[in-house]
Amino acid sequence: MGQPKVETSPKVSDEVRKTTCYMCACRCGINVHLTSGKVTYIEGNRDHPVNKGVLCAKGASGIMQVTAPSRLRAPLRRVGPRGSGAFEEISWDEALETAVSWLKPLREEAPEKLAFFTGRDQSQSFTGWWAQAFGTPNYAAHGGFCSVNMAAAGIYTIGGAFWEFGQPDWAHTRLFVLFGVAEDHDSNPIKIGIGKLKARGAKVIGVNPVRTGYNAVADEWVGITPGTDGLLILSLVHCLLEAGKIDLDYLARWTNAPLLVNGTEGPEKGLILKNAESQPFVIDKRTGMPAPWDGAGVQPDLGAVWQGHRTVFQHMAERYLSEDYAPEAVAARCGVPAGRIRALAAEMARVAFDEAFELPVAWTDFRGDRHEGMTGRPVSFHAMRGISAHSNGFQTARALHLLQILLGTVEVPGGYRLKPPYPKPVEAHPTPHFVAAPGKPLSGPHLGYVRGPENLALKEDGTPWRIDKGFTWENPFSAHGLMHMVIPNAHAGDPYKVDTLFLYMANMSWNSSMNTARVMEMLTDKGDDGEYVIPRIIYSDAYASEMVAYADLILPDTTYLERHDCISLLDRPISEPDAAGDAIRWPVVEPDRDVRGFQSVLLDLGVRLGLPGMVKEDGSAKFRDYADYIVNHIRRPGVGPLIGFRGAEGDKEGRGEANPDQLARYIANGGFYQAHVPEGAAYMKPWNAAYQDWAVATSFYESPQPYLFSIWSEPMRKFQLAAEGHGFLQPPDHLRERLKVAMDPLPVWYPPFGDEAGAAFPVHAITQRPMAMYHSWGSQNAWLRQIHGKNYLYVPTAIWEGQGFAEGDYARVTSPDGEIVVPVAHMAALNADTVWTWNAIGKRRGAWALDEGAAEANQGFLLNHLISEVLPGVGRVSNSDPVTGQAAWFDLRVRVERVGPRDVAEPVFPVLPRVVPKGRARR
Amino acid sequence: MNPAPSVIVFTVLSGMGFGFLALLGLFGVQGWLGFFFWGTGFGLAVAGLVASTFHLGNPQRALRAFTQWRTSWLSREGWAAVITLGLLAPQALSDWLGLGWGRGFGIAGAVGCGVTVVCTGMIYAQLKTVPRWHHWTTPAVFLAFALAGGLILSGVRGLAVIALCLLGVLMAVQWFGGAGRFARAGVTMESATGLGRIGRVAVFEQPHTGGNYLMREMIFTVGRRHAERVRMIAMVSGGLLPVVALVFVPGVAGIGLAAVTHLLGAFAHRWLFFAEAEHVVGLYYGRR
Amino acid sequence: MTCLPPHTDKKLGLVIDLDTCVGCHACVTACKGWNDQGYGAPLSDQTPYGVEASGTFLNRVHSYAVQPDDLPAQTINFPRSCLHCEDAPCVTVCPTGASYKRAEDGIVLVNEEACIGCGLCAWACPYGAREMDLAAGVMKKCTLCVDRIYNEELPEEDRQPACVRTCPTGARHFGDLGDPESAVSRLVAEREGYALMPEMGTKPVNRYLPPRSKDRPEEASLLAPLLDIKAAGLAGWLDRVLGKLP
Numbered sequence A: 001m002g003q004p005k006v007e008t009s010p011k012v013s014d015e016v017r018k019t020t021c022y023m024c025a026c027r028c029g030i031n032v033h034l035t036s037g038k039v040t041y042i043e044g045n046r047d048h049p050v051n052k053g054v055l056c057a058k059g060a061s062g063i064m065q066v067t068a069p070s071r072l073r074a075p076l077r078r079v080g081p082r083g084s085g086a087f088e089e090i091s092w093d094e095a096l097e098t099a100v101s102w103l104k105p106l107r108e109e110a111p112e113k114l115a116f117f118t119g120r121d122q123s124q125s126f127t128g129w130w131a132q133a134f135g136t137p138n139y140a141a142h143g144g145f146c147s148v149n150m151a152a153a154g155i156y157t158i159g160g161a162f163w164e165f166g167q168p169d170w171a172h173t174r175l176f177v178l179f180g181v182a183e184d185h186d187s188n189p190i191k192i193g194i195g196k197l198k199a200r201g202a203k204v205i206g207v208n209p210v211r212t213g214y215n216a217v218a219d220e221w222v223g224i225t226p227g228t229d230g231l232l233i234l235s236l237v238h239c240l241l242e243a244g245k246i247d248l249d250y251l252a253r254w255t256n257a258p259l260l261v262n263g264t265e266g267p268e269k270g271l272i273l274k275n276a277e278s279q280p281f282v283i284d285k286r287t288g289m290p291a292p293w294d295g296a297g298v299q300p301d302l303g304a305v306w307q308g309h310r311t312v313f314q315h316m317a318e319r320y321l322s323e324d325y326a327p328e329a330v331a332a333r334c335g336v337p338a339g340r341i342r343a344l345a346a347e348m349a350r351v352a353f354d355e356a357f358e359l360p361v362a363w364t365d366f367r368g369d370r371h372e373g374m375t376g377r378p379v380s381f382h383a384m385r386g387i388s389a390h391s392n393g394f395q396t397a398r399a400l401h402l403l404q405i406l407l408g409t410v411e412v413p414g415g416y417r418l419k420p421p422y423p424k425p426v427e428a429h430p431t432p433h434f435v436a437a438p439g440k441p442l443s444g445p446h447l448g449y450v451r452g453p454e455n456l457a458l459k460e461d462g463t464p465w466r467i468d469k470g471f472t473w474e475n476p477f478s479a480h481g482l483m484h485m486v487i488p489n490a491h492a493g494d495p496y497k498v499d500t501l502f503l504y505m506a507n508m509s510w511n512s513s514m515n516t517a518r519v520m521e522m523l524t525d526k527g528d529d530g531e532y533v534i535p536r537i538i539y540s541d542a543y544a545s546e547m548v549a550y551a552d553l554i555l556p557d558t559t560y561l562e563r564h565d566c567i568s569l570l571d572r573p574i575s576e577p578d579a580a581g582d583a584i585r586w587p588v589v590e591p592d593r594d595v596r597g598f599q600s601v602l603l604d605l606g607v608r609l610g611l612p613g614m615v616k617e618d619g620s621a622k623f624r625d626y627a628d629y630i631v632n633h634i635r636r637p638g639v640g641p642l643i644g645f646r647g648a649e650g651d652k653e654g655r656g657e658a659n660p661d662q663l664a665r666y667i668a669n670g671g672f673y674q675a676h677v678p679e680g681a682a683y684m685k686p687w688n689a690a691y692q693d694w695a696v697a698t699s700f701y702e703s704p705q706p707y708l709f710s711i712w713s714e715p716m717r718k719f720q721l722a723a724e725g726h727g728f729l730q731p732p733d734h735l736r737e738r739l740k741v742a743m744d745p746l747p748v749w750y751p752p753f754g755d756e757a758g759a760a761f762p763v764h765a766i767t768q769r770p771m772a773m774y775h776s777w778g779s780q781n782a783w784l785r786q787i788h789g790k791n792y793l794y795v796p797t798a799i800w801e802g803q804g805f806a807e808g809d810y811a812r813v814t815s816p817d818g819e820i821v822v823p824v825a826h827m828a829a830l831n832a833d834t835v836w837t838w839n840a841i842g843k844r845r846g847a848w849a850l851d852e853g854a855a856e857a858n859q860g861f862l863l864n865h866l867i868s869e870v871l872p873g874v875g876r877v878s879n880s881d882p883v884t885g886q887a888a889w890f891d892l893r894v895r896v897e898r899v900g901p902r903d904v905a906e907p908v909f910p911v912l913p914r915v916v917p918k919g920r921a922r923r
Numbered sequence B: 001m002n003p004a005p006s007v008i009v010f011t012v013l014s015g016m017g018f019g020f021l022a023l024l025g026l027f028g029v030q031g032w033l034g035f036f037f038w039g040t041g042f043g044l045a046v047a048g049l050v051a052s053t054f055h056l057g058n059p060q061r062a063l064r065a066f067t068q069w070r071t072s073w074l075s076r077e078g079w080a081a082v083i084t085l086g087l088l089a090p091q092a093l094s095d096w097l098g099l100g101w102g103r104g105f106g107i108a109g110a111v112g113c114g115v116t117v118v119c120t121g122m123i124y125a126q127l128k129t130v131p132r133w134h135h136w137t138t139p140a141v142f143l144a145f146a147l148a149g150g151l152i153l154s155g156v157r158g159l160a161v162i163a164l165c166l167l168g169v170l171m172a173v174q175w176f177g178g179a180g181r182f183a184r185a186g187v188t189m190e191s192a193t194g195l196g197r198i199g200r201v202a203v204f205e206q207p208h209t210g211g212n213y214l215m216r217e218m219i220f221t222v223g224r225r226h227a228e229r230v231r232m233i234a235m236v237s238g239g240l241l242p243v244v245a246l247v248f249v250p251g252v253a254g255i256g257l258a259a260v261t262h263l264l265g266a267f268a269h270r271w272l273f274f275a276e277a278e279h280v281v282g283l284y285y286g287r288r
Numbered sequence C: 001m002t003c004l005p006p007h008t009d010k011k012l013g014l015v016i017d018l019d020t021c022v023g024c025h026a027c028v029t030a031c032k033g034w035n036d037q038g039y040g041a042p043l044s045d046q047t048p049y050g051v052e053a054s055g056t057f058l059n060r061v062h063s064y065a066v067q068p069d070d071l072p073a074q075t076i077n078f079p080r081s082c083l084h085c086e087d088a089p090c091v092t093v094c095p096t097g098a099s100y101k102r103a104e105d106g107i108v109l110v111n112e113e114a115c116i117g118c119g120l121c122a123w124a125c126p127y128g129a130r131e132m133d134l135a136a137g138v139m140k141k142c143t144l145c146v147d148r149i150y151n152e153e154l155p156e157e158d159r160q161p162a163c164v165r166t167c168p169t170g171a172r173h174f175g176d177l178g179d180p181e182s183a184v185s186r187l188v189a190e191r192e193g194y195a196l197m198p199e200m201g202t203k204p205v206n207r208y209l210p211p212r213s214k215d216r217p218e219e220a221s222l223l224a225p226l227l228d229i230k231a232a233g234l235a236g237w238l239d240r241v242l243g244k245l246p
Ligand SMILES: Nc1nc2c(c(=O)[nH]1)N[C@H]1C(S)=C(S)[C@@H](COP(=O)(O)OP(=O)(O)OC[C@H]3O[C@@H](n4cnc5c(=O)[nH]c(N)nc54)[C@H](O)[C@@H]3O)O[C@H]1N2
Pocket: A119, A120, A142, A145, A146, A147, A504, A505, A506, A507, A508, A511, A512, A513, A540, A541, A542, A543, A544, A545, A546, A547, A557, A558, A559, A560, A598, A767, A768, A774, A775, A776, A777, A839, A840, A863, A864, A889
C-alpha cells in the first residue's frame, strides 16, 4: 500500500469577514471564516495594528462563545421573588415600555434616582453620553474597581497612563521592568513585545510576588511582598539620586522639577509659585532671573532658590535622599535584599545612561528650540493592577512615573511611549459634572480630572452628589467612579436611595463585587414596607451569568459577532505610539435568537424617553440604530465616534463631516482605521511641536497643549492644604489625617490599609488573571473551561510545609471579614508571605448553563467573599485607595489553616435557578 | 495503564485458549470428548479475540489490522491467531470425526499457538514507553500462563503442577524485576522535559484542569495501593490453589477447581499487569 | 505503510522556545480551532458543559516548577505536541498502516480512513502526542498542519501551522530541521536546542530551546554613591549633581 494522498489545499471557508475580537478589552482584529453561513473558524487579522495576526487562547476560542448554550434568548421579566430565577419571556416592546415606565418618572422628578453603571464594555463615550442626556450624575464604568489608580496617577504625572494607553518602545528598549502585571488589557501587544525582546536577547525583569506568565519568562524575578512596591521604587530613586544617576537635562526641560514651590507658611504653601499672569515660572540659568516656563530659549535652573522658595527638584532630592529610603531600611518590609535593590538601580542606570543612543530625528520643541536628534534611553517600565489594586496604589504608580522621569525614559526612544490621543495633561481633560435637575441633561460629562476641592461632587450640605460617592473627600480623584460601591451604597441609602439600578455587562452578584455573599443579600433585601431596598434592577447581559437572577428586567444582548460596536478615540481606542487607531464590530452573522445589540436598545430607550440628542424636533428617532449613530453622531464640529474616512468623499481624517459610507469603508479596511503620526513627531510628544500640530489636526485637542511632567502635583497639594485646615472647603475630620498622608504632592509610600488587619492575618492573598480565561465569562466556553475548570489556592513552601499540606488538601482561609474553605496546591516560585489564586474561576452552581456538579461551582472559588467593601471604623469608608477610590482588592490579609482532604469548596450557595437550559452537546 | 476489561479478557482467554489448543494439536483427543475439548479451546481463543475488538474505536475496520505484519506485533498477532486457528481446524475435524489425518496440522498449529501467544506478549513487551513491560518476562509469563492453563484444562496433573510452579517463578521474576525498571530506564521528569539542566522539576500546573484521554489511558493510579494484595491473589489463585486442587482434589472436580481458580488468578495478574504499568508520558503530568 | 521511510526529503518540525513561552495556551485553542474543521474528524468534546468536560486536543501546555540548587524556583511553560520523530514507534506498532510517516517531509500522520482506533500508537508514543477521539473512534495527533503549510488557498505567509501563526510571543518556529541552513536549524544551533527523552530512541525532529539562565544579576558593580552626602548634605549633593550639567 502506498502512502495515502492527503488533500493539502482544502478550501478553508466560503467567506472571510474581518471584525474585532471581544473576548477581552484588547480588541484584536479577527478574520471570521464562514462556511454555509456559519462561523467555522476564527484567526487573527495580520494587518491589524493591535495583534498583527496573532490571537490569544480566548480569541481563538471565540467560536465557542458565539455558540455557547448559556446565551440569553429573549427579554425576560421577573415573575417570582428576586434571585429565584423565575422569569417570563416578553417581547422587546413590552420590555422597553416597562423600562420607560420606570425611568420616565425618575427623569422628570429626580434623575439621580437612576444609577446607570456599565462593566468593561467598550462604548463608554456612548453610554456616558446617554446618561448625561438622561441627567443622572450616577454613571460610571468599571474603571473604579479595575485600575483607576493607574489611569489617574498617569494622567496627573505624565499625562498618560499604563493600561493600554502607552507601551514600551519595543523596537529599542534593552531593559524592560514589569511591576505587577499578569496579563493586562494590552495582552497581545505585551506578548508580542516580550517576544521581540526575547528574540533580541534584551533583558526582562519581573517584579511580582508570583512567578508565572510574563514573570516566568523574565530574566530576573523580584518576588516582592504585596503592597510594598512604592517603597521599593522610592528606594531605587534614593539609590539613583545618591549616585547622581539621573537625567538632569530631561528634568530641567520637560518636567516641573525647575518650578518653584511656594515656601511661605499659610494657605499657599506648597503650591507652585506663579507670576503676575498666573503662570508658573522658572529661573533662567543664563540670567539667574525668573523666566516663563515655556519661554523661547529658556534654560531652567534646577538648583535655583528664589526669594526663599526652592525648586521642586530640591524638595524631591531632599525627600528621597533621606535614609528612610535607603535599601537597607526598606529591604525587610519589601522582601527584597538591600543588595538586590542596589543592583537593580545600578542595572537601570547602566542601561539608561551607558547604553544611551541617539536617533537621528530632528525636531523642534515648544520653546522653539531645534534638536538634531533624540536621545534614547533604552529602559522601559510597565505596571498594572499589582501596584494599582492596593490602597496605596495611586502613590505607588506616581512613584513609578517619577522613577521613569528621573531616568529620562518617558516618550524617548527606548523608553515608555504614549499612544494618541495621549499624552494629554490634566488641563486637557474635563472636570466632573454632577448637578442633576429634573428633566434636564447633565451639563457635561460625568467623569473628569479634579484640580482642587472646588471640583468635588459635593452638594451644598457637603453630602455627595453621586451614589458611589465619587469625587468626594473619600476619593477626590475618582476619575472612573466607584462601581464597587454602588450596590452597597444604594442598599444603605448612603448618601441616598435610588430607585432603579441599571447595569450593563457587569457580574455584580459574583466576581466583580467585594463581599459577594452580602451583596446577594443586598440585592434581595426588603424594607419594612415589603419593597426591595433597591426597588428596580434592569440588566443587560448576553449570557446566563450569576447577575441575571438578580434583575427584574433583562435586556438580552447579542454576542460580539452579531452587532455593531465602536472602539472610539473618544474613549478607549486601539492606538499605537505611531498611530491613532479606532475600530468597529459589525454583524458578521445575524442573531438566531430574539436578542438585540444593547447600544441600539439604549438608543431606542432614549427615543422613547425623548432624550436630547437622540430625538429630532418632532420626537422621532434621530438615529436608526447604533450603526447610524456611529456614522452620524457629531460630538464637536467635524468630530464623531470614528476618525477614519470622514467627509463626503471619505478622504478626511480626524475631522470632517459624517460620511454615509464610513462603516462600509471600515469593513473594507478590515474593521479598523489608523491615522499615522508623522515622522519626527513620534517621540517627545508632549513637547514636540510637530506632534502637537498633528494632534490638533486629528481632533485630539483644539489647540496645542505642551506641558511639563508633574513631579510635584499641585492638585494634590491643594487637598493636603485643605486637610491642614486651609480654605473654605474642608474635609470631614475622620478623613483629615489620611488626606494629609495620601495627598502628598510628592510620591510617598504608606502601608496599605489591609495591613491594619494585624498579626492574626499574616498572609497576603491576591489573584491573577489567567491568560486563557476572561473573568467569569470564559467558563461557558467548552474549550477554555477544560483548561481552567477549577482553581487552587497556591501556597508558598514555608506555609505548605508548616501546615503539613499534601496533594488533595483543602485549607480554611480566614480574613477579618470572612472565611472560605478551598483546595490548595504548592508553589515554590512565590513570595513567602503570599497566597494567590486565578481570578473568577469559581462559579455559582446553575449559572452559565453548566451542570450543577461542574468543577467551577464545586471546587472553584472566589477570594471576593473575604474582601470587605468598607473599611473598619466610622463612616462606611470604602475599601479603596484614598485618592482615587480604586478598589483595594489586593490589600487582603488572611490566615491559612489545613483542613485535610475535601471535595467541595465553601461557602456553598444554593443552585441558581436556570434561565436557559443546561448545555449538553457542543453545537 | 488503564486495565481495560476488553484487553484483560482478550489476553487471559485467548492465552488459555491457545495453550489448550496447542496441547490438543500435539496430542489430540478423539471423538465427542475431542469435540468438546477442541470446542473449548477454540471458544476461549475466539472469545478472547472478539473481546479485543471491544477495545477498538472502529471495529468494523478490524480486517485492516492484518496489513502491517512487517512491523506491527499486533498485526502479527492477528495473522498468527488466524493461521493457527486455520491450521488447527482440520486437525480438530479429524480428531472429532476420527478421520485419521495424522498430527501434521496439529503440530504446526501447536507451534502457531506458541507464536500467537508470544506475539500477544510482544505487543506489550515492545513498548519502551512502559518499562515494566519492556522485558522478556512479558512474553514468557504470557507463555507460562498459556501452558499452565492448557495443561490444567488437559487434565495432565503432573505437568500442570510443574507448569504452574514455573509460572509462579516467572511471575515473581516479572514482579521483582519490574519494580525498579522504570527508574532503571533512566527516564525522569528532568529528561522528559530537558529541564533537569536547571534544577529539580515538579509540576506547577497541569495543562488542563479537566481530565483527558492520556491521563485516563496511561496514568492509572487508582488501584495501585492494592497492588500487593492483587499480587497475592494472582500468585495464590493463579498458581498455588490450582496446584492444591490438582494434587488433593481428585477427578473432574479437581481439574475444574484448578481451572477456575487459575482463571481468576490470571485475571488478577492481568489487571495488575496493566494497572501497575507506568507509562513514561506520566512524567509530563508528574504522575506515573 | 507502517514501515518508516528509509529517508525523508525534509524533516519538517517545530522549534519551541522555552525562554519565551509565557504559557498563554493560545496555541492550544488555535490548534483546536483549526483542526476542528480541518484534517479528518472534528476534535470532539465529551460532556462539554457537564461535570467532567474532556475533549481531544493535539497540543497542550504544561507548566513546571523548576528548583535550581542555589537560586529561586522558576516556572517554565512547556507546550507539548507531536515531535514527528524520525524513528517513530507510533508508526511501526500500528497494525493497520493508518499511522505513517511521510517520505517527502517526515510528517507523521494518521490516515483516519484506515484507523481502527486500537490505541496502540498512543501507547507507543513516549510524549503523549496522540489522543483518541472518543466520538470518531480514531486516533488524533498533530498533523503539523499539513493542510495549511502547502495550502494554495492560503496566502503564502499563512502557510504555516495554526499554532505558530497565533503564538503571540513568537515562541514557536516552524521549518525544515533537516536543512542545516534553515532558520530553525540555525536557531537550534545558536541556542543549543535539544530533543526530549533521547533515551527513548525515537529521534524527535522537534527541538526545544532551553530557557536562558535566570536570576544572575549582571556582574555590574552596585551604584556607588556620588559622595558622602551625609557629610555634605543636600547642598553638597546639589553642587555635585548640578555641576555635571553643561
Ligand atoms: N478578587 C478579585 N475580584 C476582582 C478582580 C480581582 O483582581 N480580584 N478584578 C476586578 C476587575 S479589574 C474587574 S474589571 C472586574 C470584572 O468583573 P466584571 O466586569 O463583572 O466581569 P465579567 O465577569 O467579565 O462580567 C461581565 C458580564 O458581562 C457579560 N457579557 C459578556 N459579553 C457580553 C456582551 O456582549 N454583552 C453584554 N451585555 N454582556 C456581556 C458576561 O456574561 C458577564 O456577566 O472584576 C473585579 N473583581
